[in-house]
Amino acid sequence: MNSGYDVIIGLEVHVELKTQSKLFCSCSASFGAEPNTHTCPVCLGMPGVLPVLNEEAVAYAVKAALALRCTVHPFSKFDRKQYFYPDLPKAYQISQYDQPLAEYGAVPIIVDGHVVKEVTVRRIHMEEDAGKLNHLGIRLGDAKGSLVDLNRAGVPLIEIVSEPDMRSADEARLYLTELRNVLSYLDISDLRMEEGSMRCDANVSLRPHDYVGSLEDLPRVEIKNVNSIRNVQRGIEYEVARQAELLARGERIVKETRGFDDQNGRTYSQRSKEEANDYRYFPEPDLPPLVLTQEAIERVARSLPPAPTVLREELQQAGVTAKEAEIIVGDRALWEYWREATTHYEDKRQVTNWILSDLSRLLNAHGDTWLTPRVTPAALADLLRLIANGTLSGRMAKEVLDRMYESGATAAQTVEAMGVSQITDHGAIQAVVQQVVADNPHVVQDYLNGKEKALGFLVGQVMKQTKGQAKPDMVNAILKGVIADYAKT
Ligand SMILES: [Zn+2]
Known part of the structure; x- marks a missing residue:
C-alpha cells in the first residue's frame, strides 16, 4: 500500500436475531409491520415495568458465539448504557459491558477457497436494538419534524467486535463476507444489510511506521452504519485516502464518528467520538446475571451445523476445485441445491459443472436466486441422466435446460415436446x-x-x-x- 504507514481496521457488526419476540418483552420482533404496532409498556420504556430475558435470543446468541469459535462464558451480565436519543424512550439501552456473553473467537479470511488469515473476534455481547427515526421532512407549523417508529425498539441484537486485525479495505470485505457466511448457516438472522438486520461500523486508523504507542492511542475514525459490504469497503478506501492526505500535509487526524454517503463515495463528519465512560454504564438492576450451565452450552454446540470451512473441504474431497467450493459454500441456498442435486445424481463433477455454468447463467438472466430456482435439483439430475444414457448430447441438453427453465417442465417432457433426441443409429x-x-x-x-x-x-x-x-x-x-x-x- 503506502510505505509510510499501516492501515489498521477493526469492525463492529450488529446482527438482529430473528426471534419470535423481542429481547425483554413478548412483542413481535418481525420486520416491516405498520409503525408502532409492535410495542408495549416494556419496549416503550414506561415507568414501573420489568424486562424478562428471552431464552430463544440467548440460544441464538450462544449459537453465533460458538460458530465464531468464541469461548462462551457461564456467567455474564447486562448493563445500562445511558444516552438520550429520540428513538430510545428509556434513555438507556440494555447491553453487556465488562462481562460479555462470549470472547475470543475467529473469522477466517478466504481467498480462492483457502484460509489466508484469521481475524480475532474480541467479544460478542447481547443488547437490545433502538427504534427508528423517519426523517420525512414533515412540517409542524414552522418547524420540521421526524417520525419515530418503535417496532424495532427491543429487538434482540448481538454485537460482534473484531480485534483491529485487518490491514486493507479488501480484508475488511472478506471478513464481513465470511462472517455473514458462517452466520447464514445458523438460521438466526436475516442478515440483510439493506434492511438493517446486519449493520457494520468500521474503525479505521493509520499507523505511521515510526509510531511507537499502542493501537488504542491512535486517532481512530469510526464509519457508522454502512448498509452493504461493498459500501464498507468503499468507505474504508475513502477514509484511508483522506487520512493519508492529512498525514502527508502534516495535519492531525481527529478522533470522530463519520457517516458514509454512497452517492459520492465519501465519508463525512458526524460528531466527535464518545468514550465508554461517557455512557455511565452500570449493572442493570432489573435483570439477574445471565448464567449458562456447561451442559446448556454443549447442547447448543452439538446442534451446530458444520462450519463453511468444513463444507469447503468436503466439496474439495468430492472433486470440486477450491475456487468452485468457495462459490458454492458462499451461498447457503446454492450449497443446499448442490447437496440435493448430488443425492439425485452421482457424478458430482458433472453436477458442479452444470450448476456453476448453465444453471447459474439462467438464474442470472432471470434475476432469480438459488432460493427460487425454476429447475429443481431432481429435474437437473434427470436431465444429466439423459446425457449419460446417450439420449442427449451436451449441446442439446443445454437447449433442453433453457426450455425447462422457461416452462418448468421435466427433462423428459421437454425432450418429447422439442422432438429432439440424439441420433445413435x-x-x-x-x-x-x-x-x-x-x-x-x-x-x-x-x-x-x-x-x-x-x-x-x-x-x-x-x-x-x-x-x-x-x-x-x-x-x-x-x-x-x-x-x-x-x-x-
Ligand atoms: Zn414490547
Missing part, C-alpha cells in the same frame, strides 16, 4: 459422414497431411447437418473410419 450417421467427406475432399486431404484441426471442421459439418443431434463420439469414430477407407482409394 450407426447407419444414419455413416450416411451423413460419407456425404460430408465426399463434399470436402480438400479438407480431408489436409487432415491426411497431418492437419489435425481439419477433423474438427468435418465433425462440425456432420453436426450441422444433423442439427447437433448426432452422438459426438460416434461421429468422431465413424469419421475416422470413413477417412481411412477414403485414403486407401
Whole structure:
C-alpha cells in the first residue's frame, strides 16, 4: 500500500436475531409491520415495568458465539448504557459491558477457497436494538419534524467486535463476507444489510511506521452504519485516502464518528467520538446475571451445523476445485441445491459443472436466486441422466435446460415436446459422414497431411447437418473410419 504507514481496521457488526419476540418483552420482533404496532409498556420504556430475558435470543446468541469459535462464558451480565436519543424512550439501552456473553473467537479470511488469515473476534455481547427515526421532512407549523417508529425498539441484537486485525479495505470485505457466511448457516438472522438486520461500523486508523504507542492511542475514525459490504469497503478506501492526505500535509487526524454517503463515495463528519465512560454504564438492576450451565452450552454446540470451512473441504474431497467450493459454500441456498442435486445424481463433477455454468447463467438472466430456482435439483439430475444414457448430447441438453427453465417442465417432457433426441443409429450417421467427406475432399486431404484441426471442421459439418443431434463420439469414430477407407482409394 503506502510505505509510510499501516492501515489498521477493526469492525463492529450488529446482527438482529430473528426471534419470535423481542429481547425483554413478548412483542413481535418481525420486520416491516405498520409503525408502532409492535410495542408495549416494556419496549416503550414506561415507568414501573420489568424486562424478562428471552431464552430463544440467548440460544441464538450462544449459537453465533460458538460458530465464531468464541469461548462462551457461564456467567455474564447486562448493563445500562445511558444516552438520550429520540428513538430510545428509556434513555438507556440494555447491553453487556465488562462481562460479555462470549470472547475470543475467529473469522477466517478466504481467498480462492483457502484460509489466508484469521481475524480475532474480541467479544460478542447481547443488547437490545433502538427504534427508528423517519426523517420525512414533515412540517409542524414552522418547524420540521421526524417520525419515530418503535417496532424495532427491543429487538434482540448481538454485537460482534473484531480485534483491529485487518490491514486493507479488501480484508475488511472478506471478513464481513465470511462472517455473514458462517452466520447464514445458523438460521438466526436475516442478515440483510439493506434492511438493517446486519449493520457494520468500521474503525479505521493509520499507523505511521515510526509510531511507537499502542493501537488504542491512535486517532481512530469510526464509519457508522454502512448498509452493504461493498459500501464498507468503499468507505474504508475513502477514509484511508483522506487520512493519508492529512498525514502527508502534516495535519492531525481527529478522533470522530463519520457517516458514509454512497452517492459520492465519501465519508463525512458526524460528531466527535464518545468514550465508554461517557455512557455511565452500570449493572442493570432489573435483570439477574445471565448464567449458562456447561451442559446448556454443549447442547447448543452439538446442534451446530458444520462450519463453511468444513463444507469447503468436503466439496474439495468430492472433486470440486477450491475456487468452485468457495462459490458454492458462499451461498447457503446454492450449497443446499448442490447437496440435493448430488443425492439425485452421482457424478458430482458433472453436477458442479452444470450448476456453476448453465444453471447459474439462467438464474442470472432471470434475476432469480438459488432460493427460487425454476429447475429443481431432481429435474437437473434427470436431465444429466439423459446425457449419460446417450439420449442427449451436451449441446442439446443445454437447449433442453433453457426450455425447462422457461416452462418448468421435466427433462423428459421437454425432450418429447422439442422432438429432439440424439441420433445413435450407426447407419444414419455413416450416411451423413460419407456425404460430408465426399463434399470436402480438400479438407480431408489436409487432415491426411497431418492437419489435425481439419477433423474438427468435418465433425462440425456432420453436426450441422444433423442439427447437433448426432452422438459426438460416434461421429468422431465413424469419421475416422470413413477417412481411412477414403485414403486407401
Ligand atoms: Zn414490547
